[in-house]
Amino acid sequence: MSKVTRFAAADPGPAARVSGFMAHLREHGFRLGVAETETALQALSCVNPIVPSDARLALKSVCAGSVEDIAQFDLLFDAFWMAEGRVCQKVVPTDHVKPIENTKSSRTDTTQATQDTGAVHAPEDGAEGSESHSEGTGKLVASKVTNLMKKDLRELVSAEDIRAAELVAIRLGKALKDRRSRRRKAAKRGASIDLRRTMRQSLASGGEPLRLARRTRPDRPLKIVTLCDVSGSMMDYARPFLAFLAGLMRADSASDAYLFHTRLVRITNALRDDDPLRALNRITLLADGFGGGSKIGANLQQFADSYARHFVDGRSVVIILSDGYDSESPEVLGTALAKLKRRDCKIIWLNPLKGWKGYEPVARGMAAALPHLDAFAAATTLNDLAALEHTLARL
Amino acid sequence: MTSWKTLQAALAGTGYIASDDLATALHIAITLGRPLLLEGAAGVGKTEIARALATVKETQLIRLQCYEGLDASQAIYEWNYQRQLLSIRAASEAGETGAAVEARIFSEDYLLERPLLKAIRQETPPVLLIDEIDRGDEEFEAYLLEVLSEFQITIPELGTITAKTRPLVILTANGTRDLSDALRRRCIYAHVDYPDRQTELAILASRSPTTEAHLARQIVGFVQKLREEELEKVPGVAEMLDFAAALAGLGIKDLTADPDVLLACLATLLKTQSDRAAVPIEVAARIAGKAA
Numbered sequence: 001m002s003k004v005t006r007f008a009a010a011d012p013g014p015a016a017r018v019s020g021f022m023a024h025l026r027e028h029g030f031r032l033g034v035a036e037t038e039t040a041l042q043a044l045s046c047v048n049p050i051v052p053s054d055a056r057l058a059l060k061s062v063c064a065g066s067v068e069d070i071a072q073f074d075l076l077f078d079a080f081w082m083a084e085g086r087v088c089q090k091v092v093p094t095d096h097v098k099p100i101e102n103t104k105s106s107r108t109d110t111t112q113a114t115q116d117t118g119a120v121h122a123p124e125d126g127a128e129g130s131e132s133h134s135e136g137t138g139k140l141v142a143s144k145v146t147n148l149m150k151k152d153l154r155e156l157v158s159a160e161d162i163r164a165a166e167l168v169a170i171r172l173g174k175a176l177k178d179r180r181s182r183r184r185k186a187a188k189r190g191a192s193i194d195l196r197r198t199m200r201q202s203l204a205s206g207g208e209p210l211r212l213a214r215r216t217r218p219d220r221p222l223k224i225v226t227l228c229d230v231s232g233s234m235m236d237y238a239r240p241f242l243a244f245l246a247g248l249m250r251a252d253s254a255s256d257a258y259l260f261h262t263r264l265v266r267i268t269n270a271l272r273d274d275d276p277l278r279a280l281n282r283i284t285l286l287a288d289g290f291g292g293g294s295k296i297g298a299n300l301q302q303f304a305d306s307y308a309r310h311f312v313d314g315r316s317v318v319i320i321l322s323d324g325y326d327s328e329s330p331e332v333l334g335t336a337l338a339k340l341k342r343r344d345c346k347i348i349w350l351n352p353l354k355g356w357k358g359y360e361p362v363a364r365g366m367a368a369a370l371p372h373l374d375a376f377a378a379a380t381t382l383n384d385l386a387a388l389e390h391t392l393a394r395l
Numbered sequence: 396m397t398s399w400k401t402l403q404a405a406l407a408g409t410g411y412i413a414s415d416d417l418a419t420a421l422h423i424a425i426t427l428g429r430p431l432l433l434e435g436a437a438g439v440g441k442t443e444i445a446r447a448l449a450t451v452k453e454t455q456l457i458r459l460q461c462y463e464g465l466d467a468s469q470a471i472y473e474w475n476y477q478r479q480l481l482s483i484r485a486a487s488e489a490g491e492t493g494a495a496v497e498a499r500i501f502s503e504d505y506l507l508e509r510p511l512l513k514a515i516r517q518e519t520p521p522v523l524l525i526d527e528i529d530r531g532d533e534e535f536e537a538y539l540l541e542v543l544s545e546f547q548i549t550i551p552e553l554g555t556i557t558a559k560t561r562p563l564v565i566l567t568a569n570g571t572r573d574l575s576d577a578l579r580r581r582c583i584y585a586h587v588d589y590p591d592r593q594t595e596l597a598i599l600a601s602r603s604p605t606t607e608a609h610l611a612r613q614i615v616g617f618v619q620k621l622r623e624e625e626l627e628k629v630p631g632v633a634e635m636l637d638f639a640a641a642l643a644g645l646g647i648k649d650l651t652a653d654p655d656v657l658l659a660c661l662a663t664l665l666k667t668q669s670d671r672a673a674v675p676i677e678v679a680a681r682i683a684g685k686a687a
Binding site: 031033035036039042043046047048053054057058060061062064065066067069070195196198199202206207209 | 398399415426427583585
């Protein structure tokens with residue numbers, strides 16, 4: 001077992017050390033306030049703090065707030081308290097704490113990014129990425145996509161775009177209402193009697209409940225989950241789509257957004273940033289490998305296995321923005337969509353190529369996907385997205 | 396001061412085998428009077444811990460099952476409107492005055508307690524289990540935050556009701572949606588995982604003491620191996636106990652003895668069509684062979 005860190009004698013007691021530890025956690029992305037430090041000290045008094053394992057369990061239960069936190073906690077605990085007898089010079093942190101928000105993404109995003117690297121990020125990514133550039137669809141990719149790998153997203157999307165997209169997103173969000181509840185309202189009679197209001201109204205008629213107030217379920221908006229393909233062949237369309245994602249996130253607090261190229265990145269939290277341009281900046285940092293190859297099947301599979309379990313249910317609409325050019329076998333895509341479909345969601349695929357004259361979904365991936373889709377439509381610009389309103393309302 | 400080990404032992408006495416993480420978190424939550432938030436997959440025994448705790452503390456368990464659309468009238472209180480209406484009618488026939496009627500129909504006799512109100516009005520602190528909090532909507536979560544921090548409920552007609560005793564609050568979540576940071580921060584947190592082999596053996600031994608040691612090892616080994624397969628619904632602890640009960644009911648002494656019976660008993664572990672298809676008879680027999 002590793003030895004406990006020896007603290008410099010000058011350090012003023014356990015309280016300072018614990019607050020030093022809290023600062024240490026904070027620097028590593030834990031969201032902890034002063035109240036937590038107090039709780040942590042109280043928690044330590046509940047166990048025998050001299051025993052390292054007890055102290056570890058006690059601090060863990062207070063400081064960790066999610067599964068990701070727990071995974072990180074043990075390492076951070078060891079680094080601070082069990083540094084092999086190394087003397088820690090100074091535990092009380094200095095006043096200024098680096099503003100991590102600008103340089104690092106939010107908690108979930110960081111962990112997700114690292115997880116993804118482990119799961120799908122194959123070593124040959126770079127090679128494949130450049131390959132699909134060249135083998136893509138000639139005309140589509142040749143002009144603009146030279147090297148967007150490190151390019152700033154802000155050059156692609158402007159603040160005006162986002163504002164315009166926000167309006168579109170709001171309209172789409174309104175179009176997507178839960179049909180079940182709407183039918184109830186149209187029945188003119190609520191499912192249940194609202195006794196509280198009935199009583200209230202009966203006051204006017206001397207305690208006789210002449211008019212029965214009824215209750216209906218309010219319309220509930222559907223949750224929109226968007227997966228946007230930002231691989232090389234999609235770069236020409238990234239601009240309206242990213243603006244749309246940003247607009248959607250700002251218009252609808254229940255929506256969820258992901259990017260994928262060779263791996264899948266959740267960008268919901270980043271996009272919720274108050275400043276739309278800073279949000280894009282954060283995504284740029286997250287989505288390293290923009291404009292590379294696309295592994296639609298593998299990414300959707302991963303989505304169905306991980307995030308979808310939490311965030312997709314019968315009231316979700318999954319919108320996939322992609323051209324369907326997959327560098328992998330179409331079977332993977334088919335099974336992934338089938339799995340997603342079993343969560344009782346609606347799946348809409350918006351394909352920029354569909355708008356082309358004489359387009360047939362011949363890309364093998366697209367052909368495999370078709371049977372699982374609730375709607376398959378064209379979308380290249382924001383206007384196209386806005387025009388979708390009626391299609392979505394009919395779903 | 397009792398330590399978390401005492402609590403762990405007491406829980407074990409009721410048949411609940413808690414991991415060190417869980418026992419410490421529970422101990423701290425009780426000592427500090429904070430709610431405990433338990434997260435983990437379905438079937439790892441999150442709800443069961445509340446029952447065990449209520450038994451240990453010899454107190455009442457009050458359960459609030461969350462669902463979408465759960466509102467204050469279902470979670471906190473509601474006036475008994477039917478009784479109120481009747482009472483008003485009766486009063487008007489008897490010729491009672493308005494003020495007296497009003498005082499009567501808004502008295503506690505006409506109040507229907509729902510779980511949250513019931514929990515804060517107990518003489519001895521009960522265990523309040525708020526199950527599957529992530530199924531409730533965000534509005535309810537916000538309201539719950541208020542109740543959990545103040546432990547008081549305001550009823551406009553009656554005034555504010557403050558808790559006589561602080562209930563031990565346990566919240567469970569399956570990860571249906573993200574919980575708000577505010578709620579997470581208010582709570583002591585513990586993540587409950589599937590038990591490891593030793594813990595699961597202990598659970599089986601305490602719940603079904605008649606199972607022979609050899610078979611128990613086989614059952615636990617089999618279920619643990621099954622959890623490593625790619626399944627849609629991973630069998631939880633409750634499923635494992637059902638499986639053991641099914642085997643006991645059929646009088647099986649050895650898992651590897653009869654593959655057909657084993658396959659029949661899999662109905663207690665695998666609950667979807669595709670999971671059944673993923674574990675055909677040969678695979679089941681192979682896993683059972685390895686588990687032995």
